[in-house]
Amino acid sequence: MSSIREVSKRAGVSIATVSRVLSNRGYVSEAARVAVLRAAEELHYIPNVMARGLKTKRSGLVALLVPQIVSTYFVYAARGIEDVANKNGYHLIICNTDDSLEKQRAYIDLLIGSSVDGVIVASVNRSPRPLQPLLQRDIPVVLVDRFVDDFPADIVRGDSINGMKTLTEHLLDLGHRRIALVNGDMETYPARDRLVGFQAALRERGIVGDDRLVTHGTWLVQDAERRVDELIRRKVPFSAVLGANSFMSVGAMRALRRHGFAVPGDIALAGFDDVEIASDLDPFLTVLTQPVYTMGSFAMNMLLERMNESYSGPPRDVVLAPWLIVRRSSGARVSVDEEA
Amino acid sequence: MSSIREVSKRAGVSIATVSRVLSNRGYVSEAARVAVLRAAEELHYIPNVMARGLKTKRSGLVALLVPQIVSTYFVYAARGIEDVANKNGYHLIICNTDDSLEKQRAYIDLLIGSSVDGVIVASVNRSPRPLQPLLQRDIPVVLVDRFVDDFPADIVRGDSINGMKTLTEHLLDLGHRRIALVNGDMETYPARDRLVGFQAALRERGIVGDDRLVTHGTWLVQDAERRVDELIRRKVPFSAVLGANSFMSVGAMRALRRHGFAVPGDIALAGFDDVEIASDLDPFLTVLTQPVYTMGSFAMNMLLERMNESYSGPPRDVVLAPWLIVRRSSGARVSVDEEA
DNA sequence: TCCCTGTGTGGAAACGTTCCCCTCATGAGC
DNA sequence: GCTCATGAGGGGAACGTTTCCACACAGGGA
Secondary structure: OOOHHHHHHHHOOOHHHHHHHHHOOOOOOHHHHHHHHHHHHHOOOOOOHHHHHHHHOOOOEEEEEEOOOOOHHHHHHHHHHHHHHHHOOOEEEEEEOOOOHHHHHHHHHHHHHOOOOEEEEOOOOOOOHHHHHHHHOOOOEEEEOOOOOOOOOEEEEEOHHHHHHHHHHHHHHOOOOOEEEEOOOOOOHHHHHHHHHHHHHHHHOOOOOOHHHEEOOOOOHHHHHHHHHHHHHOOOOOOEEEEOOHHHHHHHHHHHHHOOOOOOOOOEEEEEOOOHHHHHHOOOOEEEEOOHHHHHHHHHHHHHHHHOOOOOOOOOEEEEOOEEEOOHHHOOOOOOOOOO | OOOHHHHHHHHOOOHHHHHHHHHOOOOOOHHHHHHHHHHHHHOOOOOOHHHHHHHHOOOOEEEEEEOOOOOHHHHHHHHHHHHHHHHOOOEEEEEEOOOOHHHHHHHHHHHHHOOOOEEEEOOOOOOOHHHHHHHHOOOOEEEEOOOOOOOOOEEEEEOHHHHHHHHHHHHHHOOOOOEEEEOOOOOOHHHHHHHHHHHHHHHHOOOOOOHHHEEOOOOOHHHHHHHHHHHHHOOOOOOEEEEOOHHHHHHHHHHHHHOOOOOOOOOEEEEEOOOHHHHHHOOOOEEEEOOHHHHHHHHHHHHHHHHOOOOOOOOOEEEEOOEEEOOHHHOOOOOOOOOO
């Protein structure tokens, strides 16, 4: 509506002076400063972000690329990121890739075209290729949750290997020997690492795993459900199920319920990633939980350091330890649910 | 990186021609079209959104203003909005207001400055004032969930009055007479309407409510928890609790658990809004659920119609009916959890 | 032959900022 | 009285697009 030109007219100074006042740099007399501020206020002046961005090549925008914001995992990470971003004058734009390479590519192009100042991404796969255009244009990138091969960027992630090992051991301790692992997309490191942790736990106890009990596919609920359903229909015996994330656990639960299995009565269940609100209402699922909000804020802080170049050393790899919360679904004797 | 000028050089045509090809308007020969497309491809040209926006005064951006994206309610609405937006060439930017007027104002200024093409908002309060700047600049607005007084905009919302009436009747049918209502912010219509529905249900059954049993405050979990806690400590008797949304229910549940009350054994609990993933894992909370994703897509469709001016009639008020899902927490005899 | 219409194309003016570069007081130091 | 540093502020180019306008050319109708 009203532009800097009108503010300058009303304040009786030049455009340049208005710009100096508003961006707080250069020499400006107190009288001019007051006049400009008053004029801007009176006209309810709002600077044009696009004009500014065109000139400065900066947008004040930071983007988060995630598979699915409808996931307690990513939505809390998003809050962690946003809170830190806002506190530093940046705004967050969230993009759902739905784990589609094509969607991710389209978003990256859009973000580049929008002169986004930094990107935090849980990439669709392990390949550095899709993310290369960002680095080529010197847009700082921080990875979250998912490692990417040979990609020189900071990353913050959970310890999937040891986490899944802990989770598996929990079920082994309860006497389970035939445990089904409902994994996600093997094109992503979390899935690969969780498999590694699972196998390590079995190996250390001298248990020979049954390959049929390890399934993988997409990170979608329906896919997990279908796979567990198939396991049951093919009569592959198992006494416990492990979900590689909350979607996998939910899918497994659906299939189990459909076939009339009681949890934990007939089949024990545990999974990676907590579903906060669910456990708040009715502590049910035994989980390996990760400090998601913290992961988000760490990621954003590292991104900030890259953006303002206060750090330009080698890529940092921040691994945050998850922890086990035992609830009913795994069938352990639990006295109290020790929530924070 | 590479601009339209470089594309024009490589294609051997003028900038104007490149623009015409890329935006698909005006006369362009087939030869020129092919040359431009090839040059753009080879240079991996990405149009500069800011330059374009500066000129056209449009950004291709649609914004969603919500109190909290970390709420199953709003996150699913956001997906509904985003899916429709993307399908129509728009991108969504999500802004958390945390129910703070100040934050909302800051975001609205930012959005105006960014030439956002449309806004969907669940406003912090019922006043039209904070939203006025958008209309003044002819930025289409659609309200979602929360009605705003005397504000000429389309709205899509749930039927809070009848919804809460249904929910209350459910508890009354189970024999409860002293029901505590844990409400949210009375500066918002959902809270007011839910109170109206609650009182209507009591009145129709000829029950005299106890004012002490109706509490309200913010929409935060901790606040609800504190209020229920106080109710218990002050020894106000009640046999059932009603949460005005999922945060209120969670807060209530926390307080009840802390005081050692079993749900539904000692106290029955039911609430507005489903917590999808929770119920998927372990059907616990009796809820009045709303078609949230649909609400989002409806809202976005209405916004699109306003943006491309295919509809410019009077404000539409779309009220979507919620429905009751009875689960364990209310203490009714439930055989199967009839999820879709 | 002349004019007109339909195509195809390029030049150049915006859009609203930022910021470099210039000018101009003023006053201290010699 | 002169220079020079410093504070204050204006002019105008540039950012990368879109789009208006002018122009050129071909071919058809009078």
